[in-house]
Amino acid sequence: MPEVIRAKEMGFCFGVKGAVELAEELAETRRDKKIYMLGMLVHNEHVIDKLKGKGVEILEEADLLEGRDNLKEGDIVVVRAHGTIKPVYDKLLEKKAEIHDAACIFVTTIRKTLQEKEKEGYEILFLGDINHPEVRGIISFGKTVRVIEGIEELKATKIEAEKKYALLTQTTLNKNKFLEVKKYIESNYHNIDIFDKICGATYVRQKAVEELAKEVDLVLVVGGKKSSNTKKLYEISKRINLNTYLVQDENSLDRSWFEKVKRVGITAGASTPEEVIVKIENIIRGTI
Numbered sequence: 001m002p003e004v005i006r007a008k009e010m011g012f013c014f015g016v017k018g019a020v021e022l023a024e025e026l027a028e029t030r031r032d033k034k035i036y037m038l039g040m041l042v043h044n045e046h047v048i049d050k051l052k053g054k055g056v057e058i059l060e061e062a063d064l065l066e067g068r069d070n071l072k073e074g075d076i077v078v079v080r081a082h083g084t085i086k087p088v089y090d091k092l093l094e095k096k097a098e099i100h101d102a103a104c105i106f107v108t109t110i111r112k113t114l115q116e117k118e119k120e121g122y123e124i125l126f127l128g129d130i131n132h133p134e135v136r137g138i139i140s141f142g143k144t145v146r147v148i149e150g151i152e153e154l155k156a157t158k159i160e161a162e163k164k165y166a167l168l169t170q171t172t173l174n175k176n177k178f179l180e181v182k183k184y185i186e187s188n189y190h191n192i193d194i195f196d197k198i199c200g201a202t203y204v205r206q207k208a209v210e211e212l213a214k215e216v217d218l219v220l221v222v223g224g225k226k227s228s229n230t231k232k233l234y235e236i237s238k239r240i241n242l243n244t245y246l247v248q249d250e251n252s253l254d255r256s257w258f259e260k261v262k263r264v265g266i267t268a269g270a271s272t273p274e275e276v277i278v279k280i281e282n283i284i285r286g287t288i
């Protein structure tokens with residue numbers, strides 16, 4: 001049986017943990033109320049299914065905005081760790097829902113910085129993935145935020161010498177990508193202030209998988225299909241160790257992967273529950 005080695009940091013981050021615990025507690029203590037989670041509370045299908053089993057329903061943002069929802073006054077709505085867009089918060093207030101905002105402190109801090117810098121007259125550049133809910137949520141609190149994905153887009157962006165710019169980052173950005181952009185900015189511009197907002201939980205998980213990938217014969221990255229930080233862990237590991245696989249749960253394992261390997265490394269995205277990781281470890285060790 002191969003030896004299984006865990007990354008030094010992996011799995012649930014405190015923002016996700018807080019959001020899931022909040023929803024579970026509400027499901028337990030407020031049974032008299034209808035409880036919704038706004039979209040996928042966290043990007044992990046297992047966590048979502050478990051919450052659904054406890055009676056927490058999904059309220060889709062688009063349905064809410066377009067009037068296709070059944071939300072009633074006083075219904076409970078839990079906002080996910082990555083927050084949501086301002087029009088959704090406004091709609092929830094308008095419909096007098098009982099809002100429980102589980103938006104992580106790192107996300108709300110970026111929102112605050114963005115608004116402060118705009119007030120101070122900065123133009124905002126946002127380094128991240130425009131399709132990620134966190135990014136869409138944060139930038140909806142600003143006026144004219146330009147989202148860039150990397151150096152190439154930055155090069156294509158008109159930077160005016162007489163203006164001042166603030167560059168903010170998505171919490172789950174790949175640190176190496178950020179450092180590349182930072183280096184480019186520092187050697188080409190004097191009027192872009194950089195605010196590194198990659199959250200500690202993301203960074204330590206990325207560092208840990210970097211170390212792990214060098215030490216083992218094969219790396220398993222466990223996480224949801226829609227989880228951005230899981231995908232980044234996969235990319236980092238794959239660059240170092242070609243034998244890297246992204247799996248959602250034990251059902252996506254191919255047992256032949258482990259036939260000739262001695263050391264299997266395992267890491268997991270910030271929204272992957274411990275029970276999924278343990279199941280996978282037990283399969284590799286041949287205990288189930």
Ligand code: F3S
Nearest residue numbers: 013015104106171199
């Ligand atoms: Fe918060 Fe970082 Fe997790 S931003 S939700 S602690 S990945």
